Amino acid sequence: MINQCSKKSFFSCFQMKWQPLTLRSFEIQEVFQIITNLKGKCQKAHLKLYKQFLCINDKEQLDVSNYQISKVENKILGQGIRLQSIEFSLEFYGSIDKWFEYLKLYCIQTNFTQKYQVQKLVGAGTYGKVYRVKNKIDYNIYAVKTFEKQLINSLDDQEGLVKEIGLLRSLDHRGIIKLHEVYESEQFVFLVFEFLQNKNLNDTLEKGVSLGESQAYNIIKDLLETVLYIHEQGILHRDLKPDNILQRNETQKYVIIDFGLADNYREDGQYLFKKCGTPGYCAPEILWNQIYDQKVDIYSLGVILYEMLTGQNPFYSKNYDERIMLNKESKFDYSKVKVSYNALDLLQGMLHKNPQKRFSAKEALNHRYFQQQKQHHHVQSLSQLSDTLMNTGNQISSPRQEAYTNFFEIGQSSNRQTRHLYSPKLSQRFDELDKEILHHHNVYSCHISNLKCVAQNINHDQILQKLIKKYQKV
Structure with a gap:
């Protein structure tokens, strides 16, 4: 006897059958009384479960994805779980609450x-x-x-x-x-x-208001971390746009939704839907029907970042065909983007028309813009300052970045700029360190995240070590 609802199930064509056992570790396991094919006889069996894979008596495994699941009652055996496809059913009785919570994540309920x-x-x-x-x-x-x-x-x-x-x-x-x-x-x-009741990102951007550099890049960093995770699972989203990005209430972090066009990466490019996405946010290689990979998502994030910084989509047009053509040509007016040098370099790397030269999610997150921000916010104690000084010592004679790059120098205004970063008990010792460094102002012009040298033929390491040793002990 087969349940009528199972015959009509939308998922009938996608239900798996028993396969040879390949798993060796399981999340939960227990002995149950089981009945197969509804009217079969009851017998004891050792069941093991790992995600959606069910194993009986260490013989075979069954992928129960999209099987119908329900709780059932038996007068003799008590409460149980029924798993059912169009060709097969299994009931098992015993302590089933934990098993039901596991299995319902992968199965289909009907109530x-x-x-x-x-x-x-x-x-x-x-x-x-x-x-x-x-x-x-x-x-x-x-x-x-x-x-x-x-x-x-x-x-x-x-x-x-x-x-x-x-x-x-x-x-x-x-x-x-x-x-x-x-x-x-x-x-x-x-x-x-x-349920996420907060606004999506488009609610902000459609007003035509641009965001400041810090806010826009904090959002994109959050999204890049999520996209990196998605890509590490071998998945492409393919429809990243402001409408599909919601803000989580309690953390104010951003959440990616709508995986309707997502797919597993294929080297041959033969996806279920190949030419897909939203014009205005698509990577050009999708629109040109070229083989593509996960970097299409980075391009979409780049467009979103451009939109946050300028208040407008770079390919906006009321005419649908024109919008597609602008998107295919992938030309950007970077004169509208008012950000620091490193921030602009990151944006351009995410929007490179050639996917071979475009940043991956990992490369974008490791960009010097984010590393610079991390260093600026990482100085919390004198020992951490020492680590920063040591780690950036090899950059000490590198050329100064463009004037609009974000950084601050320890100089005459350093007390005003840096005092709020440190605890009161350390402020006096940092003042002393400031004075010591200023005493060598002919040697150094430095900031916390990246020391810069304006003189030559000086033993930088020796002087630096003396300063660190002097103020390292609490």
């Missing part, structure tokens, strides 16, 4: 209306709508993204939704929207997400 109360419509898309809902059990608020099954006609669109769900299940990062559960009814598929 959405029993568990959630719809409160408000908050958005709409091509295949369905987004609602704010309340969990009837724990009273927490969530967002549910609905898909009307009859509107998803093509096999590619069906595969795209299943892929989106699978990718979201595999990702776990503070900068990515969290998928909690998936449900299915005869008419809809429901994706239950954490």
